Amino acid sequence: SQDPLVVFTPSGKRGRFPVGTPVLTAARQLGVDLDSVCGGRGICSRCQITPGYGEFSKHGVTARDGALSQWNAVEQRYRDKRGLTEGRRLGCQATLQSDIVIDVPPESQVHKQVVRKRAEARDIVLDPSTRLFYVEVAEPDMHDPSGDLERLRDALREQWDLHKITADLHILQEMQPVLRKGGWKVTVAVHLGDKENNPRIMQIWPGYYDGTVYGLAVDLGSTTIAAHLCDLQTGEVLASSGLMNPQIRFGEDLMSRVSYSMMNAGGAAEMTRAVRAGMRDLFTQIAEEAGVDLALIVDAVFVCNPVMHHLFLGIDPFELGQAPFALTTNSALRLRGDDLELNIHPSARVYLLPCIAGHVGADAAAVALSEAPDKSDDLVLVVDVGTNAEILLGNKERVLACSSPTGPAFEGAQISSGQRAAPGAIERVEIDPVTKAPRFKVIGSDLWSDDPRFVIEIGATGITGICGSGIIEMVAEMRMHGIVDAPGLIGSPEQTGSDRCFPDGRTYSYLVHDGTADGGPLITITNRDIREIQMAKAALYSGARLLMDKFGVDKVDRVVLAGAFGAHISSKHAMVLGMIPDAPLDKVTSAGNAAGTGARIALLNTAARAEIEATVRAIHKVETAIEPRFQEHFVNASAIPNAVEPFPILNS
Ligand code: FES
Numbered sequence: 001s002q003d004p005l006v007v008f009t010p011s012g013k014r015g016r017f018p019v020g021t022p023v024l025t026a027a028r029q030l031g032v033d034l035d036s037v038c039g040g041r042g043i044c045s046r047c048q049i050t051p052g053y054g055e056f057s058k059h060g061v062t063a064r065d066g067a068l069s070q071w072n073a074v075e076q077r078y079r080d081k082r083g084l085t086e087g088r089r090l091g092c093q094a095t096l097q098s099d100i101v102i103d104v105p106p107e108s109q110v111h112k113q114v115v116r117k118r119a120e121a122r123d124i125v126l127d128p129s130t131r132l133f134y135v136e137v138a139e140p141d142m143h144d145p146s147g148d149l150e151r152l153r154d155a156l157r158e159q160w161d162l163h164k165i166t167a168d169l170h171i172l173q174e175m176q177p178v179l180r181k182g183g184w185k186v187t188v189a190v191h192l193g194d195k196e197n198n199p200r201i202m203q204i205w206p207g208y209y210d211g212t213v214y215g216l217a218v219d220l221g222s223t224t225i226a227a228h229l230c231d232l233q234t235g236e237v238l239a240s241s242g243l244m245n246p247q248i249r250f251g252e253d254l255m256s257r258v259s260y261s262m263m264n265a266g267g268a269a270e271m272t273r274a275v276r277a278g279m280r281d282l283f284t285q286i287a288e289e290a291g292v293d294l295a296l297i298v299d300a301v302f303v304c305n306p307v308m309h310h311l312f313l314g315i316d317p318f319e320l321g322q323a324p325f326a327l328t329t330n331s332a333l334r335l336r337g338d339d340l341e342l343n344i345h346p347s348a349r350v351y352l353l354p355c356i357a358g359h360v361g362a363d364a365a366a367v368a369l370s371e372a373p374d375k376s377d378d379l380v381l382v383v384d385v386g387t388n389a390e391i392l393l394g395n396k397e398r399v400l401a402c403s404s405p406t407g408p409a410f411e412g413a414q415i416s417s418g419q420r421a422a423p424g425a426i427e428r429v430e431i432d433p434v435t436k437a438p439r440f441k442v443i444g445s446d447l448w449s450d451d452p453r454f455v456i457e458i459g460a461t462g463i464t465g466i467c468g469s470g471i472i473e474m475v476a477e478m479r480m481h482g483i484v485d486a487p488g489l490i491g492s493p494e495q496t497g498s499d500r501c502f503p504d505g506r507t508y509s510y511l512v513h514d515g516t517a518d519g520g521p522l523i524t525i526t527n528r529d530i531r532e533i534q535m536a537k538a539a540l541y542s543g544a545r546l547l548m549d550k551f552g553v554d555k556v557d558r559v560v561l562a563g564a565f566g567a568h569i570s571s572k573h574a575m576v577l578g579m580i581p582d583a584p585l586d587k588v589t590s591a592g593n594a595a596g597t598g599a600r601i602a603l604l605n606t607a608a609r610a611e612i613e614a615t616v617r618a619i620h621k622v623e624t625a626i627e628p629r630f631q632e633h634f635v636n637a638s639a640i641p642n643a644v645e646p647f648p649i650l651n652s
Pocket of ligand 1: 024035036037038039040041042043044045046047090091092093
């Protein structure tokens with residue numbers, strides 16, 4: 001008779017094996033993705049499977065109800081200690097008896113799909129940089145003079161097929177007591193290596209280590225630094241945290257930081273120290289929040305713009321401040337935690353995504369990784385809105401990229417009543433077409449300001465100012481209701497029919513909210529504020545328009561707004577302002593913090609690193625500063641929405 005046939009789902013891989021073959025052995029031979037840390041010794045329980053069709057034999061161990069058990073003695077012990085769900089078996093204990101279909105549940109797959117967050121454009125399949133391996137090491141012998149490390153390496157080769165393993169000095173320092181404490185059984189965390197590095201032992205524990213190792217995905221922005229702490233075995237985000245970039249005290253925007261380094265001897269080094277110290281604070285904070293030991297963070301991925309990239313690496317950004325904006329390197333970098341004075345595992349693997357060009361950094365590369373314009377059938381415009389807008393335009397055929405200096409107005413800076421997004425800031429606005437009075441929402445409350453409960457709900461915080469998304473909606477609403485004209489002038493009370501418009505120097509301002517009676521601020525929109533928004537939005541639009549010229553198109557199929565701020569922009573208002581090209585409103589979507597997502601993809605899926613390196617090499621870079629048409633587009637785009645270009649979809 002024939003050997004039993006086994007079929008694994010979901011992979012569909014199948015084969016025949018002699019009666020008595022452990023499922024794990026069959027899975028390995030067929031290349032089925034079935035996890036194991038203990039190598040089939042019945043310790044780790046990572047190999048759990050469920051019989052789909054057909055059966056395993058019952059065991060001579062009595063179950064609680066007196067019948068024969070579905071589990072063998074090892075599984076029974078495991079069940080008593082940690083619990084094994086009814087119907088589940090350990091793949092290393094269950095053996096093939098007859099034809100059977102076996103399902104490998106997602107938790108038991110190494111390359112499992114990571115739970116997708118809302119707004120994320122693509123799936124992330126886990127392909128972790130670092131994995132845990134339990135090994136039994138040969139004891140030293142007077143007749144065999146090999147060292148403990150050599151015998152550990154032999155064991156990893158024989159039991160796990162891991163070759164060319166290296167270990168840092170700190171592992172050598174702990175290895176001997178750990179091996180002896182574990183009775184020559186240890187668990188090691190091995191970084192599996194990449195195109196520049198051999199596999200490396202990152203940690204070693206006596207016996208079986210029942211924990212996990214962690215990684216960080218970091219978006220280093222000029223204003224904020226945001227990090228996700230992830231479990232490298234499950235892909236789960238355990239904590240997300242952020243802090244203000246401490247370099248802010250050297251200059252609000254990128255160019256002011258570059259000039260700080262030019263004007264002050266040692267200025268660049270000072271900023272490097274500041275950002276690294278901030279990074280350490282953030283890591284302490286996030287590790288505390290998740291209850292994780294910093295030394296178990298063995299991998300970190302960073303995305304940032306070119307100036308942040310250089311300053312974080314300890315490179316003077318001088319050349320980035322002047323044409324031709326040469327980067328020190330635009331390649332991806334593979335470094336160690338201690339190269340950057342990080343407080344995580346000292347030899348943690350650090351990966352920086354490649355930069356696209358002197359003004360288009362690794363953050364834009366991360367956006368390209370998460371939004372994948374290079375895989376899109378339709379023509380997609382991806383705008384990452386911040387103090388510097390990074391713009392990508394492309395489809396499967398080709399992708400173009402540029403950056404445009406929008407300045408900080410979209411973040412509420414340089415606006416008279418502007419502020420950062422924080423409780424008390426106006427973030428949504430509607431102007432009544434008849435009374436021309438605004439109603440608004442502030443951060444921290446779900447109520448509109450004309451709701452009688454609003455005052456109570458906002459409480460002591462009160463209304464403090466207008467944040468970036470609020471100012472965009474405000475200006476767009478003002479334009480829609482005739483308070484501002486196309487060139488960007490606020491009208492008089494007579495012209496607008498609103499006594500909220502009042503003379504303010506040589507122009508008019510619009511009253512949003514008067515909180516002075518309660519000791520609060522007087523919130524107005526001045527004509528200078530409108531100018532600031534016009535400049536910022538014109539820079540954004542002309543960057544996009546320039547890429548469209550290069551592509552030879554005058555419309556795009558869809559628009560993706562990325563960036564933490566992009567998540568809050570209303571697409572209708574963005575289009576009324578002419579920030580983005582005319583497109584059907586349902587084709588304008590928000591991707592949230594796409595750069596952060598890209599960092600997380602590169603952290604969890606190491607194969608994605610090579611992928612984005614290839615994509616970035618193929619992206620065509622456009623330098624806005626030397627394109628004569630940029631100026632022309634900029635002038636036209638200063639009008640609201642635009643002096644020359646019709647917005648047919650918007651106007652319909
Ligand atoms: Fe570890 Fe089965 S492989 S318990």
